[in-house]
Amino acid sequence: MKPFHILIPCGGTGGHLFPGIAVAEKLIEKGHHPLLILSDKTVDREAIKNKKNIAWDSLPVAGWPGLFSSKIISFSIKLFDGYKKCRSIFLSFKPDLILAFGGFISALPLFMGAKRKLPLLVHEANAVPGLVTQLFFKRADFVLLGMEECEIPLTPDKKIFTGIPIRKELCRLPRNEACQRTGLEPSRKTLFIFGGSQGASGINRLMLQLLPLWIEQKETIQFIHLTGPNDYEDCLKAYSSYGYRVVVEPFSHRMNLYYSLADLVISRAGAMTLTEICAFGLPSILIPYPYAAHDHQTKNARVLAKEKAAFVFEESKTTPQSLKEAIDLILNSSQLAKEMGAAAHALFKADATDKIVEIIERCLLKKEN
Numbered sequence: 001m002k003p004f005h006i007l008i009p010c011g012g013t014g015g016h017l018f019p020g021i022a023v024a025e026k027l028i029e030k031g032h033h034p035l036l037i038l039s040d041k042t043v044d045r046e047a048i049k050n051k052k053n054i055a056w057d058s059l060p061v062a063g064w065p066g067l068f069s070s071k072i073i074s075f076s077i078k079l080f081d082g083y084k085k086c087r088s089i090f091l092s093f094k095p096d097l098i099l100a101f102g103g104f105i106s107a108l109p110l111f112m113g114a115k116r117k118l119p120l121l122v123h124e125a126n127a128v129p130g131l132v133t134q135l136f137f138k139r140a141d142f143v144l145l146g147m148e149e150c151e152i153p154l155t156p157d158k159k160i161f162t163g164i165p166i167r168k169e170l171c172r173l174p175r176n177e178a179c180q181r182t183g184l185e186p187s188r189k190t191l192f193i194f195g196g197s198q199g200a201s202g203i204n205r206l207m208l209q210l211l212p213l214w215i216e217q218k219e220t221i222q223f224i225h226l227t228g229p230n231d232y233e234d235c236l237k238a239y240s241s242y243g244y245r246v247v248v249e250p251f252s253h254r255m256n257l258y259y260s261l262a263d264l265v266i267s268r269a270g271a272m273t274l275t276e277i278c279a280f281g282l283p284s285i286l287i288p289y290p291y292a293a294h295d296h297q298t299k300n301a302r303v304l305a306k307e308k309a310a311f312v313f314e315e316s317k318t319t320p321q322s323l324k325e326a327i328d329l330i331l332n333s334s335q336l337a338k339e340m341g342a343a344a345h346a347l348f349k350a351d352a353t354d355k356i357v358e359i360i361e362r363c364l365l366k367k368e369n
């Protein structure tokens with residue numbers, strides 16, 4: 001097959017960007033030329049910085065602020081600049097197909113791709129379709145679903161359940177090796193806490209309130225806590241003041257080490273995070289972000305809860321005591337932990353990347369003929 005140019009808008013947040021990276025790496029392996037379109041946000045720069053082999057550009061656009069928002073003027077200016085930049089990317093890169101992973105960054109490339117009658121693929125990671133999917137699903141050649149539960153009013157031949165592509169470096173390491181590389185101990189129970197790609201102040205707050213309750217288990221437990229940029233110092237100080245064994249980072253590129261060590265994950269319920277929990281077959285306690293659009297994180301979390309793979313806690317009703325009870329229940333019952341992990345692993349679609357690349361190539365061949 002001749003090499004094609006594939007434009008992949010996937011910036012704005014780790015949950016969109018990491019699947020884009022996974023597909024881009026596979027496309028490069030197959031001799032194609034992908035170009036990722038990112039946003040100007042720090043999280044995008046952080047996530048792409050170790051991927052020197054992947055070409056990317058960025059658009060200066062912002063998310064839709066709402067019609068009556070005071071940010072509507074700055075949104076419009078950015079949209080105009082974004083339009084000009086996007087047009088120049090189309091002129092120089094000459095894409096053959098657009099694969100969009102949703103989020104505000106996808107709208108302009110999909111719009112321009114549609115105007116040029118290019119094949120369009122829209123990947124919807126969540127259990128509820130986001131704004132971009134709602135705007136473009138009718139025009140897309142195929143909508144690719146991260147979760148089968150996502151309802152989109154299309155005939156079954158137009159929507160394909162692919163799952164969510166996972167970065168190839170996210171593979172399990174032996175516990176001893178992961179401990180050596182993190183300074184943690186293999187014999188201790190390990191809680192892995194994080195809040196998606198940008199941290200979660202709600203989860204950080206709950207954990208800080210919880211820390212005094214574990215003092216008696218201090219010698220048998222250890223923590224890995226990715227805080228996001230805002231609460232890093234406070235969290236680090238709190239763990240140190242109680243003398244816990246812990247790794248605290250604002251953002252980490254060592255997710256494979258941490259998933260390999262985790263006995264239990266406590267996290268938000270972003271779609272990419274859930275896919276990774278399932279890939280590693282881990283039990284989890286999910287605290288969905290309460291302000292996510294259409295409460296999609298709660299619906300994502302329910303997909304795991306329905307299979308008894310995760311406990312779901314509503315942030316506003318969660319107390320440190322209720323959270324600790326659930327954590328202790330899972331950590332103290334290896335049978336329960338094993339069953340939850342196995343239920344999570346059964347939900348994992350290991351061939352998501354291959355399937356998406358196959359669909360891309362099928363669309364390109366059809367366009368050629």
Ligand SMILES: CC(=O)N[C@H]1[C@@H](OP(=O)(O)OP(=O)(O)OC[C@H]2O[C@@H](n3ccc(=O)[nH]c3=O)[C@H](O)[C@@H]2O)O[C@H](CO)[C@@H](O)[C@@H]1O
Pocket residue numbers: 013014015016018102125126194195196197198226250251252253255268269270271272273274276289292293296297300
């Ligand atoms: C608040 C909100 O609306 N968040 C959305 C956003 O979340 P967000 O960007 O947080 O995405 P996810 O939770 O799905 O994924 C987070 C990703 O960041 C990685 N990671 C995280 C922390 C870290 O230190 N290092 C690191 O590499 C994780 O391994 C994972 O790959 O996009 C997701 C995909 O559409 C949605 O499901 C989420 O609901």
